[in-house]
Amino acid sequence: MEGVWFTFSLPDFSYAFLSVLLEGIPFILLGTLVSGLVEQFLPAGAMTRYLPRNAFLGICASSALGIVFPMCECGVVPVIRRLISKGLPISSAVAYMLAAPIVNPIVAYSTFAAFRGQGALEFTILRLGLAFFVSIIVSLAVHNLSIRHVLRQQVIEDLALNSQSGAPASGSFWKRMLLAMHAGTRDLFDVGRYFIFGVAVASLFSTAVNQEMLLPLALNDWFAVASMMGLAGVLSLCSTSDAFVAATFVAFPGIAKLAFLVFGPMMDLRLLFIYAAVFRKRFVLGLAIGLFVLIGLLCMRLSVLGL
């Protein structure tokens, strides 16, 4: 097997596939339930009322929202879909979507724990800081795009429908809870399909591709950063635990591990498909390339820190 880069095994694939599904379904479910509650109980315009009116400040605040409202990368998509329908600007929604899975206390703690003895505080600050910065830069770019270039046609139609139907349905608490469950159900169906497809692709790569083939790339900073981001994209790890995996790549420079930790929760094979439930395919592809280039360049600049 040594030297062979791809070896498929159906039992291994099904084992990895099932383990990610079992881990991810409860989080997807949580995200869609929250999205249903947002749909029914968050008054339209509430988000715009509480966030700063200035676009830049609004994006900054949204990027930091994960500190008080943490959400994992699987569950965040249905939530931002509903927040958009409640009037949250798309740029702010993208800022929350990209930053919340990293800029939150759980990930800060796990990163600090994983890098004990390897500059834990430095790594934790750099990871959260870089994720915050990248989400702002990307969201500012999204701010200049037309809604038609960002959201799927079906989502735009849903937005139009919501704006016509106005505020959440009135009625008793239980009636609204019932409607919230139905809204969550719809999101679960939409996101679930993309999630299953993404998990299948990620499981294929994580079991069939010989990961030791990447090791020679560790010798060059550029290749190391790019290959670690590629690996993060393929492995599709959860942001709460990916630091424990990243810390083991001792052959790779610190900037490559940092790139792994920032890029992975923002974009991986599984997310590529989950994002496509809300955003246009072309936008998702552009987002993936943009994040890859931006995070790669920023991490290369950070090499001056001697990580």
Add this chain to the structure above:
Amino acid sequence: MHAAFSSRIVTAKISQYLTAAVFLVWAITLSYFYYSGRAASYLHPFFIPNLAVAGFVLFILAAIAAFAPAPPTRQRRGGSLAGNVASCLFLTIPLLAATSISPSQFGATAVLNRGFIEDIGDLPAYSPPMDPPLPNADGTIGEGTMMNPSLYLAKNENGEIKAETVDLLYAASEEVMREDFEGQTVEVIGQFLPTRTDTSDGNRFRMVRMFVVCCAADARPVAILVEAQDVASFPEMSWVKVRGVATFPLEGDRRIPLLIATSIAPTEAPVQTFLY
């Protein structure tokens, strides 16, 4: 017009029950993994209770979908009956297929593709040990000072040390810990994997345990080498119990754990197949 209206009603009714069926399948599957204990072969214990909670919530959603349909304006768009059926099949068939064909552990292909952890520094969550505190001024041993190894090393019925593969990797890199194991007879349980690029005389194999951070998808194989006079042929990744003497020779530029086996026997998988 009446026929078209009736057709829409029937389509909506079928879609409603299909939705309920999908949630029911998910709820039963998640609950099955939780209550059968099979989840332990897939997930870190931290995530296992989530299955019970999610299964319960999905049962409720299935009941809501079946018996409390959404008002017409809030029903899922989309469509055609064929589209809804296809969507439901996509949401259930892969999960059910994987549940029925998935083994409870990785085979050799995935293990070899992931690469072995044969140095403790490569272990996720590894942190270098701190030096134990010095004895107190009066010579008494303070809390946290290294204890007598006999107090913390588990023993089998023959008085031999029961060790994990990861213990021997730690011992290979930590001198103080190595003294506890070196030359001692130990008993280790792991999965059998023949070496493919063996530099010895073909009398070595690897013993592997999977180290998990989150779920089986991120499992990394922690491996030690075992040397035996007669390496019997066991199926790849089958569970074996090895008794032997722990040694830590220098090979290449690093010290490796090498178990000189006195007996090798097939055994049942341990209750917890993963290391955490």
